[in-house]
Amino acid sequence: MSTINLQEHLVSSEEVLKGVFLHVKRDTVSLPDGASTYREYIVHPGAVMIIPLIEASDGTVSVLMERQYRYPVGSVMIEFPAGKLDPGETPLACARRELREETGYTAREWARAGLLHPGISYSTEFIEIWFARGLSEGQSELDAGEFLEVFTATAQQIQDWCRSGQITDGKSLTGALWLQNVLSGVWSVEWQTPEALHEGA
Incomplete structure (x- = not known):
């Protein structure tokens, strides 16, 4: 050191x-x-990013993704669901809320992966990365003026889009790294119900 x-x-x-x-x-x-x-x-309040896994009965896994127009870069971007913390909100509560509001899905189990700082030279922003699984479909509740498309992709498609430059969003590139390593078993996460996570807080 x-x-x-x-x-x-x-x-x-x-x-x-x-x-x-x-x-x-x-x-x-x-x-x-x-x-x-x-x-x-x-000065930024912090945010979360969710990697929502859809597990099929045959063992295959797909991921919920979003397409959203980002005005500063003038382009529709492919991203993992994400959103900023409300005042007094815990990261897990924010992750559950954002997943439900943006995609309509709720999750049976959650696992905290890690933390990233997307702009360390000019922002206090941090983003907590959460995995979600055991998804149940519902109705999205987008904010006024928020427009996005929710779709599913395989882990291989996400890796290909990162390599080809179709995914350039920094948090989503980090999410793809986590996704690849968790699905391959190289990195592990601890799955828990929201209730268990709340009790252990």
Whole structure:
């Protein structure tokens, strides 16, 4: 482990923008060598991404995916279901809510996979990755102004789309890595019911 001091320390902070969604701050920080500089970044409440598995009776597995137009990049993107945390909401509660609202599905079992930071140089955002299985179909409840298409894909199709550049969304590329390693048995996750996960919290 390195003993080099890399820590930066807050000197002062100012708000640059407070929008409906985006909250941008500019901080003055002191650097390890004693100099000072600015750090501009987006304050984000955090989010979840769900990898919902549909297990057939013959043992094959498919995955619920979404297509959604993303205005900043001007393109319809292929993604795993995801959404941001509401105030006071736990990641599991958020994952269950987002899966139901965006796809209409509920899950019998859940497994927390890991954590990713999609924009470490300019955002506080973190995304918890959750697997879901034992899915039951229902009615989606999309937010006003939210339009997306839910579809199923095989794990191989998802890997092919990552390789070909059809999937370029960072969180979904990470999700594909988790999916490949969990299905192959290289990485393990602990499946539990939401009730058991809540009791163990």
